[in-house]
Amino acid sequence: TEELKEYFSQFGSVQRCQLPFDRDTGFHRRYCWIKFSTPEEVQNVLQKDSHFLEGSKLALKHQIRRGRSQRKNQRE
Numbered sequence: 077t078e079e080l081k082e083y084f085s086q087f088g089s090v091q092r093c094q095l096p097f098d099r100d101t102g103f104h105r106r107y108c109w110i111k112f113s114t115p116e117e118v119q120n121v122l123q124k125d126s127h128f129l130e131g132s133k134l135a136l137k138h139q140i141r142r143g144r145s146q147r148k149n150q151r152e
Contacts (some may be wrong), residue, residue, distance in 0.1 A: 077108075083129050084110050088117025109139075 081093040092111040097104050112118050118138060121127075127134040 079129060080108060080110065083127075084112075084121065087112070087120040087124075089113040111141075 077093050077095045080095065081090050084090050084093070089112060090110060091113055093108065095104050095108040110121075112121070122136060122138060127136060
């Protein structure tokens with residue numbers, strides 16, 4: 077997690093870095109969520125063609141966080 081946070085901090089202020097692990101295997105699930113302070117910082121990350129960390133190429137997806145009311149309405 078610290079390596080991810082350190083890498084992505086070059087693009088802006090990382091508010092949160094969440095790397096979920098599989099309880100059964102003890103390995104991470106091969107994805108994580110990075111939360112930046114501003115939408116401009118997200119754009120800084122997405123503008124770079126390729127991202128590599130510890131020899132692995134990272135695939136990035138932009139996810140817009142929905143508010144609780146939007147998630148609740150979607151379930152109904």
